[in-house]
Amino acid sequence: MDKSERLRVLGVIKEHIANNTTADAGGIMRVPMSDFTCQQLSAQEQDVLFRNTPLCMGLSSALPEPGTYWSDNETGIPILMVRDGEGRFRAFANVCRHRGSQVAPEGRGSKARFMCPYHAWTYGIDGRLMSINKKNHFGNVCREELSLFELPSAELHGTLWVRPAQGDPIDEAECLGGLEDEMAHWKLADFPFAHTQVIDAGANWKMAIDTFAENYHVSILHAETVGKEMKANVQTCDVFRNNVRFVYPNQKLDLMRFLSLDMERWPYPQIASTLYYLYPNVIMVIDTFGVDLVRIFPLEGSPSKSRTVHTWYVSPQMEPRLKEAGYSYEERVSRFRDVIVDEDYETIAKIQLNAERGIPSEWLLGRNEVALHHIHNALRSGLGRDMLPVEEI
Ligand code: FES
Ligand SMILES: [Fe+2]
Known part of the structure; x- marks a missing residue:
């Protein structure tokens, strides 16, 4: 203002x-x-x-530096928000690609990787699946195709926005039009x-x-x-x-x-x-x-x-x-x-x-x-x- x-x-x-x-x-x-x-x-x-609407989740300092995360379940969908290695704000469904367990615990913190508490599949801060525990039991499944589902997200003038459903990128004007x-x-x-x-x-x-x-x-x-x-x-x-x-x-x-x-x-x-x-x-x-x-x-x-x-x-x-x-x-x-x-x-x-x-x-x-x-x-x-x-x- x-x-x-x-x-x-x-x-x-x-x-x-x-x-x-x-x-x-x-x-x-x-x-x-x-x-x-x-x-x-x-x-x-x-x-x-x-x-299906972009939601303002917080201010930028909720994720103060690269490698920080914030896991939030309040929208009804477990959401994992991170600031990745390049400092980019990103959001994922906090749901394991193996059998759907919540991967990161609720709260904020700093982590290089997230290990699912159920069978120890491990994901990077960028949502990529890093390792499958006892991989030989999963044949030829392609790790690259099993990243956490990415959700549309945007960092707009110090505010963090996420749409809890996958789809089109967030439109800044839809969130802040005129502001x-x-x-x-x-x-x-x-x-x-x-x-x-x-x-x-x-x-x-x-x-x-x-x-x-x-x-x-x-x-x-x-x-x-x-x-x-x-x-x-x-x-x-x-x-x-x-x-x-x-x-x-x-x-x-x-x-x-x-x-x-x-x-x-x-x-x-x-x-x-x-x-x-x-x-x-x-x-x-x-x-x-x-x-x-x-x-x-x-x-x-x-x-x-x-x-x-x-x-x-x-x-x-x-x-x-x-x-x-x-x-x-x-x-x-x-x-x-x-x-x-x-x-x-x-x-x-x-x-x-x-x-x-x-x-x-x-x-x-x-x-x-x-x-x-x-x-x-x-x-x-x-x-x-x-x-x-x-x-x-
Ligand atoms: S549900 Fe995550 S490793 Fe099994
Ligand atoms: Fe009041």
Whole structure:
């Protein structure tokens, strides 16, 4: 996000605060609760959105150097991501070509080769089958034809993308359409990996995404926690194809207004958090401390359960200062968890139960919940479903 865009966004926020307004969808939207409970829809989402769509998996520093790997099962397909000997990001189905065992253990690390734990077939970091244990029992099978199945992957301006099904290469515009320069400007590849955690919720994965995409609720649900720092019900919303950027100001912005400081001198990341919804399942939060990448998945094939994988990448400017001050990365991540678990996800778990009871039959999204309008319709469009109309009021 370059300086002129930051200034434009701050100008919009300043106007909203002065006029007591926020980003406006121009009408309300009704979302049927069956979108959160339908088993058939859930199966379609798993196939179309989580198998055949490029997914943002993380930032480049998750694989910091050649020879590092990251094995991740959250999409529903075991995926082995590596940085090969030439430093190229590549992804494979983490499935042995002998009898289908998972080859690399889950997690991140550094390895020259992977030995399947079942019968010890061994693969290189580039996915090639290096050796077959007791090869004489396999006749003339051709090792070269038994590499791990490679999956389409791309490293785009410091972000790592994988499509969990084999097929055409990933199209950058499909992932970041319109956001390429903005992502490049953040220099995301420079943000070191700091910490990761998994949070399960008793609610549909789209409901979990929705909790991040409006700040209408922060002074209410989060009154005793983050609501003390953030401003409520004032945000921007800009759409980039399937993706959305929304900026949330915090209370420090009032100080800038109070001091009548020239907007050019407002310290952007300290007074506003920049959030992106990256289609279909990622929320990226950029603030003065770094990047929180939040990947949200359906869990166990159920429309009623979801899994959030939260990874924090620390700001390269802040890292030395935080280390010197003895700042605990674990503590920061667990504070994030407490708010999400005790406030957001506790609330949506109750909504999920009510959705399954059929009350209410639909959500009413306000004009101020504008990013949610877009997210629900982008997902519907991706699945070939009817778009929800905006009802002018
Ligand atoms: S399943 Fe991997 S070596 Fe047998
Ligand atoms: Fe929240």
